[in-house]
Amino acid sequence: MQHTPRAVLMQFAQLFQAELFPALEQTTGELSGQAKLLAEAMTLTQLHRFVHKQWRGRPQDDRRALIAAFLAKSIYNLATTRQLISRLKVDAQLRSLCGWTNAAALPSESTFSRSFADFARRKLPEQIHESLVRLTQQGRIIGHIARDSTAIEARETFPETRRQKQQRKHEKAGKPPAERRWGKHYGITAKQRTMKLSEMLRGLSRDCGIGTKTSSKGHQYYWKGSKLHLDVADGQIPITAMLTSAQVHDSKAAIPLMTITSQRVCYLYDLMDSAYDANAILEHSRELGHVPVVEPNGRRGRLKPHKGKPIRPKPELCPAKSERYRNRTMVERVNARLKDEFGGRTVRVRGAAKVMAHLMFGIIALTVDQILKLIT
Numbered sequence: 001m002q003h004t005p006r007a008v009l010m011q012f013a014q015l016f017q018a019e020l021f022p023a024l025e026q027t028t029g030e031l032s033g034q035a036k037l038l039a040e041a042m043t044l045t046q047l048h049r050f051v052h053k054q055w056r057g058r059p060q061d062d063r064r065a066l067i068a069a070f071l072a073k074s075i076y077n078l079a080t081t082r083q084l085i086s087r088l089k090v091d092a093q094l095r096s097l098c099g100w101t102n103a104a105a106l107p108s109e110s111t112f113s114r115s116f117a118d119f120a121r122r123k124l125p126e127q128i129h130e131s132l133v134r135l136t137q138q139g140r141i142i143g144h145i146a147r148d149s150t151a152i153e154a155r156e157t158f159p160e161t162r163r164q165k166q167q168r169k170h171e172k173a174g175k176p177p178a179e180r181r182w183g184k185h186y187g188i189t190a191k192q193r194t195m196k197l198s199e200m201l202r203g204l205s206r207d208c209g210i211g212t213k214t215s216s217k218g219h220q221y222y223w224k225g226s227k228l229h230l231d232v233a234d235g236q237i238p239i240t241a242m243l244t245s246a247q248v249h250d251s252k253a254a255i256p257l258m259t260i261t262s263q264r265v266c267y268l269y270d271l272m273d274s275a276y277d278a279n280a281i282l283e284h285s286r287e288l289g290h291v292p293v294v295e296p297n298g299r300r301g302r303l304k305p306h307k308g309k310p311i312r313p314k315p316e317l318c319p320a321k322s323e324r325y326r327n328r329t330m331v332e333r334v335n336a337r338l339k340d341e342f343g344g345r346t347v348r349v350r351g352a353a354k355v356m357a358h359l360m361f362g363i364i365a366l367t368v369d370q371i372l373k374l375i376t
Helices: 007-027 033-045 063-075 081-090 092-098 109-121 126-136 162-173 178-192 197-202 250-264 280-288 319-341 350-374
Strands: 141-153 210-215 221-233 239-247 266-272 291-294
Touching: 007 092, 007 319, 033 126, 033 350, 063 081, 063 092, 063 109, 063 350, 081 092, 081 109, 109 126, 109 350, 126 239, 126 250, 126 350, 141 239, 141 250, 141 319, 162 266, 178 250, 178 280, 197 250, 197 350, 221 250, 221 319, 221 350, 239 319, 239 350, 250 266, 266 319, 280 291, 291 319, 319 350
Parallel strands: 141 266, 266 291
Antiparallel strands: 141 221, 210 221, 221 239
């Protein structure tokens, strides 16, 4: 019998409903929706595979219990580690699910912080998510991958470099011509096509910065922090996540994102908004065997005659691609769920590695939730 990803998931679903939940409820009482999601995430991600025993030196606290606790922090949408520890002290059910028998066995707050820093340094949440995606999505053909970014606000200060001061001075004086603005971003995407993936990632800044976005109504807003780039598959399942500085343009992350996603899953269409409308991005998508469906950018049209050239209307998508492009909104729904339900708005850690780890625990929980919704 062939073990397809769907068959594996159905086995997990039957295990949850028939064996795992009844056994847990006998010992911990009736499970809430969040407690069930935590148990499902711990079982489906197989956390024990990512915890290695330390044979030398002073014995460490149970890393599996600490990983489960940080996963619970995202699922229960707790803002700080201190709130997590307070919840573990009074919630016997949650404490038992994570792996501690009583409140006295809980580690100190400093131990939680050191463990989280270690998980972030080793990129452990990213490894767990990649393993989960390969287990559940690698054996099927995905129709659409929707790509977009979202603002991540941070509570940290950063020194302003001389280049940033000059750039801020020029922005106050007035924006540069459109050709120079777009060339600055899309010239980099052309160079990325000749680079290795590791070189692309090194070229993307992850430092705290100032970012700006334009809403659907044309209003601009600014924030301080980072930017999270996501590739989301049909069913609102996050496949790839990448963190950059807030001022990094969306187009700079497109080629690295689609390269990583193509290594993890097989899919057909790239759905992107007008920020990704660049020839280098479209050509790279076709080289990888995908069909790019990108909303045309306004710069491809001409509203007024220029240097004797006539007015040129902005190109539009054909009816078939317009129908497919409607699926792009699934990435916006994933961004909203991550912020509202899984801790995306409560980033209290500093440094790109820790911010990414905090967000990835939420993405793991969201991924498990969406996968199990599809099969049940």
